[in-house]
Amino acid sequence: MKLYRVVQGFFSRYFSDEEAVIFFILLMLSILLVYGLGQVLAPVFTAVILAYLLSPFVDRLNNLKIPHLLSVTVVCLSFFGLLVVAMLIIVPALLRQITSLVSEMPVMIRLMQDQIQALPERYPELISNELAQQWLLGIDLRGISQQLTGFLPRVLTFSLNTLPSAVGVLIYLIVVPLMVFFMLKDRVVLWDSFKATLPARRSLMNQIALEMNQQIANYIRGKVIEILIIGSISFVTFEMFGLNYSALLAVLVGVSVLIPYIGATIVTIPVFAIGAFQFGFTNELYYVMIAYLIIQILDGNVLVPLLFSEAVNLNPVSIIVAVLLFGGIWGFWGVFFAIPLATLVKAIFNAWPKHQEARAAEEASVEDGVEHQESAQQGPEQ
Numbered sequence: 001m002k003l004y005r006v007v008q009g010f011f012s013r014y015f016s017d018e019e020a021v022i023f024f025i026l027l028m029l030s031i032l033l034v035y036g037l038g039q040v041l042a043p044v045f046t047a048v049i050l051a052y053l054l055s056p057f058v059d060r061l062n063n064l065k066i067p068h069l070l071s072v073t074v075v076c077l078s079f080f081g082l083l084v085v086a087m088l089i090i091v092p093a094l095l096r097q098i099t100s101l102v103s104e105m106p107v108m109i110r111l112m113q114d115q116i117q118a119l120p121e122r123y124p125e126l127i128s129n130e131l132a133q134q135w136l137l138g139i140d141l142r143g144i145s146q147q148l149t150g151f152l153p154r155v156l157t158f159s160l161n162t163l164p165s166a167v168g169v170l171i172y173l174i175v176v177p178l179m180v181f182f183m184l185k186d187r188v189v190l191w192d193s194f195k196a197t198l199p200a201r202r203s204l205m206n207q208i209a210l211e212m213n214q215q216i217a218n219y220i221r222g223k224v225i226e227i228l229i230i231g232s233i234s235f236v237t238f239e240m241f242g243l244n245y246s247a248l249l250a251v252l253v254g255v256s257v258l259i260p261y262i263g264a265t266i267v268t269i270p271v272f273a274i275g276a277f278q279f280g281f282t283n284e285l286y287y288v289m290i291a292y293l294i295i296q297i298l299d300g301n302v303l304v305p306l307l308f309s310e311a312v313n314l315n316p317v318s319i320i321v322a323v324l325l326f327g328g329i330w331g332f333w334g335v336f337f338a339i340p341l342a343t344l345v346k347a348i349f350n351a352w353p354k355h356q357e358a359r360a361a362e363e364a365s366v367e368d369g370v371e372h373q374e375s376a377q378q379g380p381e382q
Contacts, residue, residue: 020204020352022199023202023204023205027348035329042172043172043175043176043179044179046176047175047176047179047180047183048183049220050079050176050180051179051180051183051184051187052217053217053220053221054075054076054079054180054184055184055187056217057075058071058072058075058184061074061075068185069185072181072184072185073181075184076177076180076181076184080177090247090251093247094247094248094251097245097247097248098248100245101245101248108273108277111277116132117132119132120132204351204352207347207351208344208347208348208351211343211347211350211351212340212343212344212347215340215343216340216343216344219339219340219343220337220340222307223257223258223307223336225307226257226299226303226304226307227254227255227257227258228254229303230253230254230257230295230299230303231250231251231253231254231255232250232254233295234249234250234253234254234292234295235247235250237291237292237295238250238288241284241287241288241291243274243275243278243288244274244278245274249267249270249271249274252267252270252271253267253271253292253295257299258335258336259323259335262320262323264296268292271288271289271292272285272289275288275289318342318346319338319339319342322338322339322341322342323335323338323339325338326338326341326342
């Protein structure tokens, strides 16, 4: 009986509003749709996100009295043209550096093995021969070396088995730009059709949409700009120091900004490892690490405040949990959209209607506080 009262009280408090019930049903259907048909509808979701991000540029051109169709055409051609050029320049360079890194991995692993074997001689008081051998067995450097040696031919060999996936990628690259173009061209009609399916009374949905529209678009655009700036600066810095695999490391450093508090720490390992393998423990290595540290400091203390003036007000623990949760569900895209999704969850909790009695009590407490403040102000005047 008590359990029934608890359940009844819960539903009476949080689901007494009709709009809340409808929104909850729509939210559950959306989650099931993404989870069940996420791979099939991935081009549609990608097109919706790109159209949403590109729509402000279309609006700016429209404000300059440029026809809507011409504005959409210019924005789509500019965006996808720059994307294709960037892919043609960056991807081949990355493949060359990845291939070179994989080919040199056995040499790096043998050097690491020699360094571990030399540890008992350098630090006999701390590390024994048995401990060093246990480390070597635990790491299994020989097995890793053999796997990497066999992996290189597979990277360089093109098999007919990859044709279906290549055709799928080709179709993906054709369908998404077309959908983005038509979504931008007919977005008013599409948006009106979508709103027609929603209930006429939707103050809750409007409140959530308003908060998300102010934060998500700014966050995604700012994050893309941050990746480009940090990646470019890192590439120029690594090239100045003559660090090997500078393009590959710069891409890793740029992508690492997607994972707050964790990405920069993880990427430090390959930057230090490649620097130590190339320069040894010399001044060049220390200069590279100092430059990398300065880039991270400027990113966190200068670039992020400039790009994210309307900062997402989330606790660091919430951000880390969101990255782990959504990254585990949707992989890379889950990590990329972890903070916007966490912001969406927070907006839903903040806007969710409460029970009428609880809401009335809150309003009464606010009114009492206002009256008390007014009486306090009138007291000194008398």
